[in-house]
Amino acid sequence: MKHYELNYCKNFKCKAGGCEHTCCAKWEIDVDARAIKRLALLGENDERVKRGFDEKTKTLKTDENRRCLFLDDDGLCYIIKKYGERVLPFVCKTHPRFKNFFTGRVETGLGLACEEAARKILSLNGKMRLVLLRDTREEAHLSRIERSIILFRNKAVSIANDKTRSVSDRVKTLLTLASAREELVLPKSIANALLQTDFLEPSIKELYAKTLSLTPDLNPFCGFENAAASLLSYFIFRHVSRASDQTDLKVRLAFAVYSLFAVFYLAKALGGDNIAALTEAARTYSAEVEYSDDNTHFLLDYAEGFIKLI
Structure with missing residues (x-):
């Protein structure tokens, strides 16, 4: 088994209490079976632990502001402070990491929804690339479709x-590689799709409504070309890697390009031609789209409508 990691993951460190957009709020956090058992055991002698999770729904409970009940006022986790990370649900231990799985091969990256991960991605000076962390030398062979996916992705x-x-x-x-029409990335196309989604926050929809009046521009990246290249590579690595067949490869590549433009248009709607606005736009788009299966699938279907049949 070969384990790879994207090079921007190196030295990543959670901002913990210094994070402005904590991952411990406004999310539905699932609890795996092992964590349920650990928390239930701790809850026998700790009332706060007992009140903090729901065994029936297998989720962590939140307050009226959708903050995890284990999140203290200092922005730190009560569970970690008192019992250590080993007790946490799997998703809490691993966030913001995502993984691509192939036969005999695992690839790890950091998701843009985390503000520190977004900062690292957008400030990456060199090329985004995979770094081999370890190789267990176990015999494994990629399937034909897996080889096609990796070759297509690496080319992109x-x-x-x-x-x-x-x-x-x-x-x-x-x-062109995706056989997609350029109309896909025009402001009107970007906004129209996002305004149709059912699970986008109303405030974000309002921002995208502003982009309807933007002048069509295939080069909104002036001054931010390094950040744009890193974003584009990130979207390709994350989404093209999950293709199921040759057609899906093209659809997901088109979606990756769409996502790049969606972030830049959102940054303009946020009122800033600066790296801070771009970072916040990337984080917001990822949280609202990449971490919503419904929104992601809707936009994949939308992108497919711009693929030219050959």
């Missing part, structure tokens, strides 16, 4: 990382 990432070309030129090449 190579294009995204090609600093000899402008980002707008790279985008056009990627849309």
Whole structure:
């Protein structure tokens, strides 16, 4: 088994109490079976632990502000402070990490919904790439479709990382590779899709409504080309890797390009042509779209409508 990690993961450290957008609020946090048993045992002698999770729904409970009941006023976790990380649910231990699984191969990255991960991704100076962490030397062979997925994805990432070309030129090449029409990434197309989603926060929909009046522009990246390339590589790594067949490869690549433009248009709606606005836009888009299966599937279907049949 080979274990890879994207190079921006190195030295990642949770901001804990210094985080402005804690991952311990406004989420439904699932609790795995092992954690349920550990928490139930602790709850026999700790009333706060007992009140903090629901064995029936297998989730952590939240207050009226949708904050986890284990989240203290200092922004730190009561469970970690008193019992250590080993007691936490699996999702709490691993967030914001995501994994791509192939036969004999696991790849790990950090999700944009975490503000510190978003900062690291957008400030990456070099190319985004996979780093081999360990190889257990166990015999395993990728399937034909897995090889196709990795080859297609790596080709797309190579294009995204090609600093000899402008980002707008790279985008056009990627849309061609995806057999997708350029109309997919125009402001009206970006906004129309997101305004139709059922699970987007109303305040975010209001921001995207503002982008309807933006002038069509295939190069909104001026001054932020390194950040744009990193974002594009991230979306490709995360979403193209999960393709199920050749058609899905193209759809997911089109969605990755769509996501890049969606972040940049949101940054404009937030009123800033600066890295802080771009980072917040990336974090917001990821939290609202990537961490909602419904919104992700809706936008994948939307992107598929722009794929040219050959």
